[in-house]
Structure formats: C-alpha cells, structure tokens
Amino acid sequence: MTTDEPAGAPRKPADEPAADPAVATAVKEPAAVPGKEKPGDDDSFLSHFLHNLWAANTVTVTVLSVIMAMVIGAVLIIVSDPAVLNTFSYFTARPGDALNASWTVVSNAYADLFKGAIIDPAAVTAWSNGTGTWRQVVFPISETLTYAAPLVFTGLSVALAFRGGLFNIGGQGQAVVGTICAALAGFLLPLPPVIHLIAALVAGLVGGALWGFVPGILKARTGAHEVIVTIMLNYTANLFLSWLILQKGIQQAGRSDAISEPVDSSAQLPAVGGEVRVNLGIVLAVLATAAVAWLLKRSAFGFELRAVGANPAAARTAGISVARTYTLLMVTAGGLAGLGGATQVLGTAHALTTQVAGNIGFDGLLVALLGRNRPWGTLAAAVLFGALRAGGNRMQSFSSISLELVTVLQALIVIFIAAPALVKAIFHLRAARSARLGASMAKGW
Amino acid sequence: MTPVSTATVDDLTQTAAPARFWDRQRRLGVGVVVIGLIATAVFGPLAPSQTARFTLSEDAEGAALSINGQLGTILFGLVAVVAGAVLLAGLARRFQTSVLSLGILGFVLSFLCWQVAGKFLPLVDTASGTLELAVPLVLGALAGVLGERSGVVNVAIEGQFLMGAFGAALVGTMATSVWAGLLSAAVGGLLIAALLAVLAIRYLVDQVVVGIVLNLLALGMTGFLYERLMQTDAPSYNQPPRMPEWRIPGLADIPVVGPVLFDTNLLVWLALILVFAIHFGLTRTRWGLRTRAVGEHPTAADTVGIRVRGLRYLNVLLGGLIAGAGGAYFTLVATGSFNKNMTAGAGFIALAALIFGRWTPFGALGAALFFGFAQKLATYLSVAGSSVPSQFLNMLPYLATIIAVAGLVGRVRAPAADGQPYIKS
Numbered sequence: 035m036t037t038d039e040p041a042g043a044p045r046k047p048a049d050e051p052a053a054d055p056a057v058a059t060a061v062k063e064p065a066a067v068p069g070k071e072k073p074g075d076d077d078s079f080l081s082h083f084l085h086n087l088w089a090a091n092t093v094t095v096t097v098l099s100v101i102m103a104m105v106i107g108a109v110l111i112i113v114s115d116p117a118v119l120n121t122f123s124y125f126t127a128r129p130g131d132a133l134n135a136s137w138t139v140v141s142n143a144y145a146d147l148f149k150g151a152i153i154d155p156a157a158v159t160a161w162s163n164g165t166g167t168w169r170q171v172v173f174p175i176s177e178t179l180t181y182a183a184p185l186v187f188t189g190l191s192v193a194l195a196f197r198g199g200l201f202n203i204g205g206q207g208q209a210v211v212g213t214i215c216a217a218l219a220g221f222l223l224p225l226p227p228v229i230h231l232i233a234a235l236v237a238g239l240v241g242g243a244l245w246g247f248v249p250g251i252l253k254a255r256t257g258a259h260e261v262i263v264t265i266m267l268n269y270t271a272n273l274f275l276s277w278l279i280l281q282k283g284i285q286q287a288g289r290s291d292a293i294s295e296p297v298d299s300s301a302q303l304p305a306v307g308g309e310v311r312v313n314l315g316i317v318l319a320v321l322a323t324a325a326v327a328w329l330l331k332r333s334a335f336g337f338e339l340r341a342v343g344a345n346p347a348a349a350r351t352a353g354i355s356v357a358r359t360y361t362l363l364m365v366t367a368g369g370l371a372g373l374g375g376a377t378q379v380l381g382t383a384h385a386l387t388t389q390v391a392g393n394i395g396f397d398g399l400l401v402a403l404l405g406r407n408r409p410w411g412t413l414a415a416a417v418l419f420g421a422l423r424a425g426g427n428r429m430q431s432f433s434s435i436s437l438e439l440v441t442v443l444q445a446l447i448v449i450f451i452a453a454p455a456l457v458k459a460i461f462h463l464r465a466a467r468s469a470r471l472g473a474s475m476a477k478g479w
Numbered sequence: 480m481t482p483v484s485t486a487t488v489d490d491l492t493q494t495a496a497p498a499r500f501w502d503r504q505r506r507l508g509v510g511v512v513v514i515g516l517i518a519t520a521v522f523g524p525l526a527p528s529q530t531a532r533f534t535l536s537e538d539a540e541g542a543a544l545s546i547n548g549q550l551g552t553i554l555f556g557l558v559a560v561v562a563g564a565v566l567l568a569g570l571a572r573r574f575q576t577s578v579l580s581l582g583i584l585g586f587v588l589s590f591l592c593w594q595v596a597g598k599f600l601p602l603v604d605t606a607s608g609t610l611e612l613a614v615p616l617v618l619g620a621l622a623g624v625l626g627e628r629s630g631v632v633n634v635a636i637e638g639q640f641l642m643g644a645f646g647a648a649l650v651g652t653m654a655t656s657v658w659a660g661l662l663s664a665a666v667g668g669l670l671i672a673a674l675l676a677v678l679a680i681r682y683l684v685d686q687v688v689v690g691i692v693l694n695l696l697a698l699g700m701t702g703f704l705y706e707r708l709m710q711t712d713a714p715s716y717n718q719p720p721r722m723p724e725w726r727i728p729g730l731a732d733i734p735v736v737g738p739v740l741f742d743t744n745l746l747v748w749l750a751l752i753l754v755f756a757i758h759f760g761l762t763r764t765r766w767g768l769r770t771r772a773v774g775e776h777p778t779a780a781d782t783v784g785i786r787v788r789g790l791r792y793l794n795v796l797l798g799g800l801i802a803g804a805g806g807a808y809f810t811l812v813a814t815g816s817f818n819k820n821m822t823a824g825a826g827f828i829a830l831a832a833l834i835f836g837r838w839t840p841f842g843a844l845g846a847a848l849f850f851g852f853a854q855k856l857a858t859y860l861s862v863a864g865s866s867v868p869s870q871f872l873n874m875l876p877y878l879a880t881i882i883a884v885a886g887l888v889g890r891v892r893a894p895a896a897d898g899q900p901y902i903k904s
Contacts, residue, residue, distance in 0.1 A: 110700075110703060110704075114703065114704055114707035114708060115707070201685075201687055201688075203687070203691065248881075252881070252884075252885045256885045256886045257886075258881070258884040258885040258886065259884060259893075261634075261687050262830075262834055262880065262881075262884050263881050263884060263885070265634070265827055265830065266827075266831060266877035266878070266880050266881050267877070267881070268827075269824050269827060269874075269877050270874050270877045270878065272824075273870040273871075273873050273874050274870065274874070276870055277868045277870035277871065393695075396691065396695060399688075399691060400692065400695070403688065403692075435707075436702065436703045436706035436707060438698075438699045438700075438702035438703035438705075438706060438819075439699070439703050440699075441695055441696075441698060441699030441702065441703075442696060442699035442700055442703055443699075444695065444699075445692050445693075445695040445696035445699055446696065448692050449674075449678065449689075449692050449693075449696070452678070452684045452685070452688055452689065452692065453678050453682040453684045455682045455683070456678070456682050
C-alpha cells in the first residue's frame with residue numbers, strides 16, 4: 035500500500051527531468067512534508083509544496099479521486115434528468131439553456147449534499163436571528179458523525195486484518211452477528227443502566243469475534259482462503275438473522291413484520307437528544323481507533339501481525355506462530371466489526387430488522403481502502419463516508435436525487451484510490467517521491 | 480499455504496511413514512454415517528406415518544411414487560448409514576464416488592420422505608424449478624471459470640448480474656424485444672467485466688478489491704437509474720417482454736425429462752450448451768490449453784510466446800458476456816421487471832458454485848443444480864408450512880462451500896496463479 039509518511043531514506047525520483055530546478059532542490063531535501071520544513075527555508079518550501087502538489091502522493095490522489103467521482107456523479111445526475119436532457123436536444127441552437135439547466139441541477143444537488151453533511155447557512159442565520167435553535171445548526175454534523183460511527187469500527191476491522199495480510203470481507207456478517215448479540219442482550223437481560231449498556235456492547239463484540247473466529251481458525255488450520263469463507267459467512271449471518279427475527283420472544287409483540295423487540299433504554303447508547311442523534315458511539319469509535327493504533331504500533335501482537343502480513347514465511351522462520359496470529363487477528367477484526375454492529379443497533383436503530391446492519395460491512399471495506407489501512411486514516415475516511423451519507427439524505431429529500439448516487443460516489447472514489455496509477459495517468463501527475471504507487475497486495479485465493 | 484522450509488530429519492522420517500488411517504475416504508465415511516444416523520434416528524421418529532406421494536407431473540394429479548413417510552425416512556436413512564459404513568470400513572475404494580453419492584442421496588430422500596409425508600411433491604415441477612433456478616448460477620459460475628482459469632479472480636459476478644438484469648429490462652422495454660434485452664444484458668455484464676479487466680490486468684489493483692467495489696458500483700448505478708427512470712415511468716422503461724418458452728415437438732412428450740428439458744426457455748439451453756462448449760474448449764482446444772497455462776504458470780506461458788494479458792482480457796470479457804446474459808434471467812424470465820438489488824446475493828451463490836465445482840464447467844453445473852435444488856426445496860417447504868425453516872436450507876450453498884474449501888471432505892484447489900497480476904519483467 036502507499037504510505038503518506040516521508041520515506042526514511044530519500045528515494046531517487048525516477049522519471050523526473052533533472053533540469054527542473056525545483057526537482058534539484060527536492061532531491062537534496064528529503065523532508066517533503068510541509069509541516070516538517072526547516073525554518074528559514076521559504077524558497078524551497080514553496081517549491082516543494084508546488085512540486086508535491088501535482089505529484090501522485092496520497093493526498094493529491096485522494097483529492098483528485100473525490101473530484102473525479104463527483105464529476106462522474108454530476109454526469110449521472112444530468113443524464114438521468116429528462117428535463118435537462120430535453121434542453122440538450124437543441125444544444126446547437128441554444129447551448130446556454132443546456133449548460134444552465136445542467137449547472138442548476140448539479141449545483142443544487144451538491145449544495146444539498148454539503149448542507150446536509152456539514153452546515154446549512156440558513157440554519158445558522160435562523161439561529162442568529164433567534165428563529166432557529168442550535169440543534170438545527172449542529173444537525174448536519176450530528177448526522178455525519180452518527181453515520182460515521184459504525185463505519186469506523188467496520189473500517190478498522192478490515193484495516194487491521196489487511197495489515198496482517200488477511201482480507202476480511204466478512205465485516206458485514208460479523209457486524210450482523212454483532213447486532214444480533216447486542217440487541218438480544220439489550221432486550222433480554224434485565225440489568226441496571228450502565229452495566230446493561232456495557233453488557234450489550236460486550237455481547238456485540240463477542241458475537242462478531244465468534245464470527246471472525248471461524249475463518250481465522252479455518253485459515254490457520256486448513257489454509258481455507260479467508261475471502262471465500264467470509265463471503266459465505268456474510269450470507270449465512272443474514273439468513274440466520276432473517277430466521278431469528280421471526281421467532282417468538284424475539285419478534286416485537288403485536289407485529290407481523292420482521293422487527294424485533296426494542297432495545298431497553300438502559301442499553302441504548304446515550305445521545306445528545308432531540309433531533310441531534312449523535313451518540314456515544316462516535317466517542318467509542320475514536321477510542322477504538324486509538325486502541326487499534328496502539329495495538330499496531332506498540333503491542334507485541336501488533337508487531338507479530340505486521341510481520342506476518344509482510345511475509346508469513348519469514349515470520350514463521352523468526353518464530354512467530356502464523357496460525358495463532360491469523361486466528362487471533364480474525365477474532366480481533368471480527369470483534370471490531372461486531373462492535374460496529376452493536377453501535378448501529380444500540381445507537382440508532384434500537385431494534386433488529388433484516389436490514390439493521392445496512393451495508394456497514396461492505397462500506398467498512400471501502401473506508402479501510404480509502405484510509406490506506408491506517409487507523410486514523412480509516413477514521414477520517416469513515417467521517418467522509420458518513421458525510422456523504424448524511425448529505426445524501428438531504429439530497430434525496432430536497433433535490434429528489436436518489437441516495438444511491440452516494441453509493442456510486444463511494445465506489446468510484448475507492449476505485450480511483452485503489453488504482454493510483456490510473457489517476458496518475460489521467461492527470462499526468464509526477465511520480466511521488468515518498469509514496470509508492472500501486473496497491474499491490476494482490477494474492478490469489 | 481507454503482510448506483515450512485525448516486524441515487528436520489525427524490520431520491522427513493515422519494512423512495515417509497505409511498498412509499494415514501484417517502484418509503479422505505474414512506473421514507467422508509464418518510460424515511455420511513453421522514448424517515445417516517441423524518436421518519434415521521431424528522427424522523424417522525419425527526416423520527408422520529402417512530403416505531408421501533411424489534407425483535410425476537406438475538401438480539397432485541397423475542401417476543405417483545408413493546411410500547409411507549416414516550418407513551421411507553428410516554429406510555433411506557439406513558441406506559445412508561450403510562453407504563457410510565462401507566466407506567468407513569475402507570471397502571469398495573474403486574467405487575468411492577458412487578458410494579458417497581448413494582449415501583448423500585439416501586440422506587436427501589430420507590429428508591424428503593419426512594417432509595412430504597401426508598402431502599405430495601410434484602417431481603416435474605421440482606426438476607424444472609431446480610433447473611431454472613440453476614440457470615443464472617451456471618452462467619455466473621461459467622463466467623468465473625473463464626476468468627479464474629486464466630488467473631483473474633472474479634467476485635464481481637453479482638455486479639455483472641445486476642447490470643445484465645438492468646440492461647435487459649431497460650433496453651428490452653425500449654425496444655419491446657426480448658432479444659434486444661438479452662443482448663444488452665450481455666453488454667451490461669461486459670461493461671463491468673471491462674472495468675474489472677482494465678483495473679485488474681492493466682492497473683494491477685487487487686482483484687478481490689476491484690470485484691467487491693464493482694459490485695457496489697453496479698448496485699449504486701442500477702439503483703440510481705432505477706429510481707430516476709424506472710420508478711417514475713415504468714411502462715416505458717421497466718416492462719420488458721418475457722422470454723418465450725419453446726416446446727420441441729416429440730421430445731417434449733417424454734415423461735418427466737421432456738417437460739423439464741424440452742419445454743423451456745432459451746436461457747436454459749444456452750446455459751447447458753455453454754457448459755459443454757466451455758468444457759470442450761478448456762480441455763480440447765488450443766485456446767483452452769493456453770488459458771489453463773496462463774492460469775497456472777503465466778511466466779512459463781509467456782516464455783513459450785503466449786500473450787498472457789491478452790488472453791486474460793479475452794477470457795474476462797467473454798465471462799462478462801456470459802454473466803450478463805445470466806443477469807437477464809432475473810428480469811426476462813423470473814419476474815418481468817427490474818427491481819433494486821434484485822439479484823440479492825445470487826452472484827455470490829454462483830461464486831460458491833464455481834468454487835464448490837472445483838473451477839470446472841461440469842463441476843459448476845453440478846453445484847449449481849445442487850444449490851438450485853436447495854432453493855427450490857426451501858420454497859416448497861415454506862409454502863408447505865414445514866417445521867424446517869427455509870432460511871436454513873438457503874444457507875446450504877454457503878455452508879457447503881465453506882466445508883469444501885476447508886478441506887473437511889477433500890480439498891478444492893484454485894488455479895495456481897488465480898488472482899495474481901502478471902507483470903512482464
């Protein structure tokens with residue numbers, strides 16, 4: 035994977051014209067990150083900055099990926115709008131009409147995306163006039179963080195497994211089992227408030243860990259490829275949920291549709307209240323990110339899993355038990371995804387339905403890829419995805435643009451991220467000095 | 480997994496020891512004995528002592544095979560136990576597969592006797608339903624066979640199905656032609672396959688990652704266009720003509736087989752013909768030999784002058800056409816209109832059929848028929864109000880695949896270079 039840290043040793047830029055003076059200084063100066071620049075070096079700082087701005091480094095590729103995804107999204111918005119398409123039928127006669135109509139529909143859609151995700155100026159004005167409340171001002175941010183919280187967990191689950199050389203596609207199944215266990219603990223156990231919440235979260239964690247244990251132990255013992263096993267377990271978990279939810283004592287009394295009893299209020303994640311739905315889940319998500327970062331960087335297990343991820347054979351020779359690492363890694367990853375499911379059901383859904391886990395497992399996969407499999411990067415990516423989702427809701431209700439557009443945007447962003455060589459080729463970027471191109475961790479079944 | 484390179488003298492003497500007692504056949508034997516005992520001792524007492532009728536038609540009428548439910552359950556359970564015991568005792572090694580099949584058949588029949596006791600099961604309807612449900616699975620799995628035998632992992636079958644189903648509905652309606660629909664379904668699958676091929680082969684992105692992301696892209700694209708176009712104006716965008724059933728005079732009059740095989744739609748035949756064609760192609764033609772060479776050892780293939788990347792492009796794109804046509808099943812045959820996420824994981828069952836069928840066309844056909852039967856049975860049971868939840872039968876494909884890849888009953892092995900991009904040095 036690409037790295038966003040400057041490489042320890044300055045690498046020789048391979049395909050850059052040496053005549054360029056900016057490059058000449060860049061070669062002498064290994065510190066490419068603006069923040070780490072030595073003071074009194076303004077000239078080279080600026081040239082470095084400009085130089086790196088158009089290089090295929092992590093930040094540039096990410097930003098360009100998002101922009102390209104938005105552009106393709108705009109095209110989709112235009113071609114799927116019959117009224118706008120009509121104006122294109124007389125494009126040669128009056129091109130202004132078509133361009134105006136296109137601009138209006140796209141800018142309205144993306145403005146709604148922004149207002150729904152970050153801040154709505156109208157709400158701020160209303161609040162300063164005294165006609166609105168602060169709740170309306172923070173509502174978009176609250177929605178963003180609400181959607182982001184479960185994604186942080188599932189994203190961390192995938193990212194952690196990646197670092198150990200495993201591809202955990204089972205985040206979805208693990209999250210589903212996590213929701214099941216958390217919800218069951220949430221409405222079956224009669225416990226006092228704080229303990230009940232902890233018990234429900236632990237139940238979700240254990241459920242997910244159990245669902246992660248299966249591919250882990252099979253990989254360790256028999257070499258069964260974790261991708262195949264986890265894909266199959268995803269659907270098994272879904273089918274199990276759709277059966278369980280209709281059983282007596284689980285299904286909500288007096289309902290004929292597939293919905294479970296609601297989670298006791300003592301087991302729900304405390305929220306700010308009112309329309310501001312953001313809850314303790316996002317705080318837990320930040321703590322989990324810190325924990326995973328510590329695990330990877332500072333713990334013995336983290337060292338082992340990175341060693342196994344880098345080269346299993348070498349790790350084995352060095353005396354690390356690869357089988358044990360794989361199993362433990364999948365258990366940990368499963369537990370994280372299970373916690374993601376738990377935050378979903380204890381934080382926002384409050385009852386099991388067949389769609390309770392939504393798509394958080396697969397979205398977690400995208401989030402991990404976008405976050406370059408780093409804990410804090412994953413957190414940031416999850417917030418971006420949460421923002422897209424929250425803004426997408428507003429876009430759907432205000433501009434009547436289907437929420438599915440957000441899925442398209444997310445998939446496109448990740449396609450471009452995963453193929454940095456593609457982005458580099460499209461924009462004729464320079465080769466980055468510190469970041470290696472190519473997401474090549476490819477290995478077969 | 481790669482073998483440990485630090486073998487000591489002790490390890491070597493151990494590997495030279497005589498074959499283990501618990502070899503594959505004996506482990507299989509234990510499994511078959513266990514399921515046989517479950518059938519006899521659990522299903523038997525549960526089965527009501529009423530007649531189970533298996534009618535040779537599409538409904539309750541006509542000739543039927545009848546048996547007392549409880550008797551049949553126990554009898555067929557015992558067949559499974561005996562077959563398992565034969566395997567366990569290490570007898571009949573030459574007929575291992577046949578004995579194994581007999582054991583599994585005994586278990587399935589025992590289960591059926593239990594469930595059908597006091598009711599009837601129309602065999603023709605079951606068989607044709609099985610075949611129809613298997614059609615998209617076969618086509619999807621064949622797409623996987625083409626890609627993966629040449630070394631490109633294809634987990635985007637689900638996305639190809641969705642694009643195929645969407646394209647069939649959209650173009651089929653606009654052109655009011657089922658054949659235009661089928662063609663554009665294939666093109667829809669081709670689009671996803673082209674993205675997969677370019678990203679995986681040209682840009683060396685991890686193939687599983689690309690596959691998963693393309694699934695989401697197809698889900699989002701079709702869902703978005705469905706809501707923008709089809710939901711607002713279904714008659715002009717989402718009412719494709721249905722695929723006609725063709726009856727071959729003469730052949731269709733053969734009992735049971737006739738109505739199943741010779742009174743059906745084109746997609747069924749297409750799937751069956753493609754199974755034979757791809758099997759023949761892979762094993763008997765120059766293209767097949769090259770495909771397998773590229774999938775097993777691309778460097779060696781390149782050395783003798785085979786264009787590795789070109790062949791991979793070709794195979795992935797062909798697979799896209801086939802999987803896209805499989806997607807047409809959902810709109811042109813099964814339902815008659817497109818719906819958001821209507822494939823609902825069928826692409827992953829096709830992937831399971833591919834793996835369970837050991838990456839071979841006939842294996843994939845067998846697995847797809849098995850999974851199709853499980854789905855058909857699940858529908859039958861839920862309609863018949865069975866005590867066995869249909870969800871557990873629907874889990875069968877997934878669980879069977881996990882058991883297969885875990886090597887609990889004989890390991891399945893992917894092509895050696897499956898999923899590894901080829902970088903010419």
